[in-house]
Amino acid sequence: MSLFRSVSGPLRQLSLVKNGVPVACYHKNVIDHYENPRNVGSMNKKDKNVGTGLVGAPACGDVMKLQIKVDDDGKIIDAKFKTFGCGSAIASSSLATEWVKGKTLDEASSIKNTQIAKELCLPPVKLHCSMLAEDAIRAALQDYKVKNDSPGGDGEGKVAASN
């Protein structure tokens, strides 16, 4: 009998933890993007019209690559991403690619992590995933600008992008 009494304490705690799990679940918007990520893939990063943003989060070890393809009018016509990280990071970058498509460079640079976090209903502990997506957009835009501002064209732009 004493054996039963002694286990009842820890067991009770365990079940509490178990019941707590659904509360900490991902929002349906995150799950939607996680299960059907939009625009996964890669584009040729040497292409002059492609800007590549590569960012990482040192605290969680996630890496995110976001690429944009810009037409001659300065409009983003395509976007691709590849993220190795948690569900929120994947969903954030997937959403980011959806949002930048069809936007001009300036419009894209105005996308804020708070908007991404709001759309995905990210909890405070996952806000940094949306920040990562914002940084990825920034980095991609920056890469595109560097590539296209450099007089040497392709070659020099590529060097600037990879260093």
Added chain:
Amino acid sequence: MTPVFLPRRTKFAKQFTDRHLRFTKKFLRFHEPMLLTRPLCSNSKPLIHECWKCGTDLDPVGQQYFCDCGVVQPPKLCRDFFCMMGMKVDFDVNVPDLKKQFTTLQRNLHPDKFTQKSETEKEFSLQQSSTVNKAYSTLLKPLSRALYMLELKGIFIEESNISAEPKFLMEILEINEELAEADSLEAVEDIRTTNQKVMDDITASLSVAFRNGDLEEAKILISKLKYYANIEDKVKELRQLYAHNL
């Protein structure tokens, strides 16, 4: 239950100022397992303690678990994981020693040993053995050990602090891609071997950085190690998957 808990709780509440709360919140995001025994005072010298049962003064290190009267003691606020495992704060942990110490401690502290004892002792043994578990798992792996050592100095790896080294990130991305495309156990094993070697190298550099007291360097190395540790976790998952399919 006995009134033993009440004085401790109030004392704890007093010490738990806003500053600690802020630290704890920040900390929770990174490393939950360390939370329980985070030393709440800046000085790691423990306070003077008495045995809750017989009132004898306790040696804060030698008698942190048991009084000479044989009664289990509650975990103290002022001690770090290294002290709990009978070690000094040092990155170069002797892992076999750590394992040995862990098993010895759990042999004496495990709640199963206390089924015939009072409720208070059961509670204390439960708290002690669970903090010993946390101390052990934190110190066992170089990454969590290094993070804990920085944390003892009040240094946290900031989430917003994006390490901007595209070359390194590209390398990580490529390993991840390689892993995602790996279609055989051999391919996964290859990645694992390479990854392990890189992690060993970083751990060796970390050891040097800590020895030189170069915490900035340690921070950089730790964030690198985190990326490789993530890859290691994925490799483990894949290996399990293959093991089940065989």
